[in-house]
Amino acid sequence: MYSNKQPSSLFLYDKIDSTNLEAKRHASAYLEHPKVFIAKEQTSGRGRLNREWVSSSKDGLYMSILFNSNLPSSNISSLSLISGLSICKSINKFANNKALIKWPNDIIIENKKVCGILLESIIYSNKLSSIILGIGININNKKFENELAQKATSLYIETHKIIDCKNVVQEILKNFSFYYNRLLSNKFGEVINEYKNLCVSINRNVTIKRLDGDIEAFSKDIDSKGNLIVITNDFKEMNINSCEVVVQGIY
Ligand code: BTN
Numbered sequence: 031m032y033s034n035k036q037p038s039s040l041f042l043y044d045k046i047d048s049t050n051l052e053a054k055r056h057a058s059a060y061l062e063h064p065k066v067f068i069a070k071e072q073t074s075g076r077g078r079l080n081r082e083w084v085s086s087s088k089d090g091l092y093m094s095i096l097f098n099s100n101l102p103s104s105n106i107s108s109l110s111l112i113s114g115l116s117i118c119k120s121i122n123k124f125a126n127n128k129a130l131i132k133w134p135n136d137i138i139i140e141n142k143k144v145c146g147i148l149l150e151s152i153i154y155s156n157k158l159s160s161i162i163l164g165i166g167i168n169i170n171n172k173k174f175e176n177e178l179a180q181k182a183t184s185l186y187i188e189t190h191k192i193i194d195c196k197n198v199v200q201e202i203l204k205n206f207s208f209y210y211n212r213l214l215s216n217k218f219g220e221v222i223n224e225y226k227n228l229c230v231s232i233n234r235n236v237t238i239k240r241l242d243g244d245i246e247a248f249s250k251d252i253d254s255k256g257n258l259i260v261i262t263n264d265f266k267e268m269n270i271n272s273c274e275v276v277v278q279g280i281y
Contacts (some may be wrong), residue, residue, distance in 0.1 A: 036241045038064040038095075038203065044144050046075040049094035050084075050148055052162040056096055057152050057160040064097040068199065077146050079274065084178065089170035089186070095163040095206065101213070103153055107256040107271050108218055109210075110134045113163055115225045115254055116205035121145060121167065122203055124185050125195050131259050133231035133249075139165075141280045142152065142183035144168050165202065181281040203260050219254065226246055231277050234261060239274040249275070 044155065046052055049067040051074070056065055063278070069092045075085030085092050101109070114135030121129040121137055128139045135154035148164035168174075168184035170192055185193050212221050226232060233247055238245040238260065247260035257269040 036221060038066050040200065041065065043067070045071045045073060047093050048072050048076055048164075049161050050076065053094040053096040053162045053164070054150070054152065059098070059158060059160075059163070060280045061096070061098045061152040064095055064200075064264065066203070067094045067096070068092065068195075076148065076164075077166070078148055080235050083146060083148075083168065086230065087171055089168070089172070091165070091167040091169050091198060093165045093166075093167075093199060093202070095161075096201075097161055099159055100157055101159075102157065103254070103264060104255075106149065106151060107134070108198050108213055109161065110147075110149050111162075111217075111219060111252075111256040112209040112213055113149055113165075115228065116209045116219065117145060117147060117165060117202055118166075118228050120198060120201035120205050121185070125188055128188060128229075130230045131225065131228045133252070133275060134227055134256070138230065138280060139183050140195040142187065143181055143281055144183050144188070144277075159279060162236050163206070167198065168199065169195055178193060186188050197219070207272065218256075220252065222252060222256065225256075230280065231258060231275065233277045237276040238268075238270060239276065239279070249277075 038164045046069040049069050052067045070088050072085030072092050075083035077083040114131045118129050118131045118137050129137050132138050135147040142262035144247050145167040150162040152160040170186045174182045234249050236249045247262045249260050251259045
């Protein structure tokens, strides 16, 4: 179970394929305490939809938290939202409160991405799973090349301050534990309200990217499970839980 009252074991690497892959190699139904994996560099960093997560710069933070959870697998959307909220709040401590969330859990500053989250799970039975929360944050990157220059930013670019990654890690572990425990104690309704205050994806024109084609829509709200409620251009209401949603005007 996740709690920062229990000791978490910390694994540090100069270079690894991916901290999420390493976390999966350590996953077991018998894991008692969370394990945290941090690398200075990843050779095979992965993002959502199996996209590459550029991880060659030592100025980034590449981190995965592995823990076991009793939550039913249907709670993965809620977990995804509390990850976004807790990491946005952590980043805000170092970013003069400029960070916001693009649903479900991309963190942006000035409409550019500063952090991506890859949440994965291994299910052992209906009720027990290992959760792998992979977090990539652009911390001290001075600039980005090519197409990333349009889409990505870093804490350094936004604040002109060099930030010690250790402090960011500590803040993430503290905040994630706090919000995870809110989820366990059925306080997700309150958490959603906090999430909505930081979320840029509500009341916007959006494009929902689906395998069978794009859908243009207007995003109305977030429901009690963390799904995005949209009204399509032909007036159908849909609750979206896993598709990629492009918000017009954001990277
Ligand atoms: C995304 O926005 O697509 C998610 C990016 C997640 C990147 C992090 S970096 C640490 C961990 N290891 C990986 O291979 N991916 C995640």
